[in-house]
Amino acid sequence: xxxxxxxxxxxxxxxxxxxxxxxxxxxxxxGFNAFDASKNSFxxxxxxxxxxxxxxxxxxxxxxxxxNIFLTSASSQLKLESDYKAKNEKIQNDLKNHIVELExxxxxxxxxxxxxxxxxxSLRVRALSTIGLGMVEEFTDEGxxxxxxxxxxxxxxxxxxxxxxxxxxxxxxxxxxxxxNIESFGEKLSNYEYQIIFTA
Numbered sequence: 001x002x003x004x005x006x007x008x009x010x011x012x013x014x015x016x017x018x019x020x021x022x023x024x025x026x027x028x029x030x031g032f033n034a035f036d037a038s039k040n041s042f043x044x045x046x047x048x049x050x051x052x053x054x055x056x057x058x059x060x061x062x063x064x065x066x067x068n069i070f071l072t073s074a075s076s077q078l079k080l081e082s083d084y085k086a087k088n089e090k091i092q093n094d095l096k097n098h099i100v101e102l103e104x105x106x107x108x109x110x111x112x113x114x115x116x117x118x119x120x121x122s123l124r125v126r127a128l129s130t131i132g133l134g135m136v137e138e139f140t141d142e143g144x145x146x147x148x149x150x151x152x153x154x155x156x157x158x159x160x161x162x163x164x165x166x167x168x169x170x171x172x173x174x175x176x177x178x179x180x181n182i183e184s185f186g187e188k189l190s191n192y193e194y195q196i197i198f199t200a
Contacts, residue, residue, distance in 0.1 A: 046181070049174040052105055056170040059098050059121075063128065063167075066091045067160050070132035071153070074139035084136060088129055095125045102170070114173060117166050124163040131156045 066088065073084040102118045105111050135152040 046178060048105060048108065048111070049178045049181075051101075052111070052174045053171050055098050055101055055105075056167045056174075059095060059125075060164055060167050062091050062095055062098075063125075063160055063163055066128060066132065067156070070135055070156065074136045074149075074153070085133070088132060092125070092129050099125065110177070114170060117169055121163060121166050121170075124159055124166070127159050128156070128163065131159060 069084050069087050069091075099118070099122045102114075102121070106115045106118045131152070135156050138149055138152040
């Protein structure tokens with residue numbers, strides 16, 4: 001301190017300015033690094049959420065297509081001429097691939113609460129295939145009662161609707177989480193700006 005006291009006022013001012021600049025630089029570097037880390041974390045989270053929404057939408061479209069294939073094959077009674085089994089198998093493979101992706105996403109901590117929903121969707125997707133194939137068999141069986149045919153359609157549509165509802169839950173979860181994180185990221189950005197301005 002004595003050494004500083006003997007310095008001229010000009011040098012003291014320069015010394016204080018230099019310390020201030022160093023402190024500002026350190027705070028700025030820390031702030032920008034923290035901001036970049038938050039930004040990268042947010043971008044990664046956003047990519048997962050958008051991927052979840054995309055999977056949910058694609059699965060809903062596939063289920064609608066599957067529903068159309070089975071109902072058309074059943075109602076037209078073109079069992080022998082229809083390639084509904086091959087179409088069902090292709091769509092089922094696509095749905096299985098999507099479920100694998102959903103299971104991977106639900107393994108992340110931020111998606112942990114979706115595990116039961118994904119499990120239910122997986123079970124229902126398999127049921128859609130089994131019930132759908134049975135429905136076509138029922139409709140193309142000349143000895144089948146009208147009541148049985150109506151029940152077959154009702155059962156299939158019930159499972160399809162429930163599956164779509166659960167897929168909507170995934171989309172709703174993603175949209176809410178994404179909005180919450182956008183808001184949180186905005187608050188962090190404001191805090192970093194405030195810290196830099198306050199230090200300056």
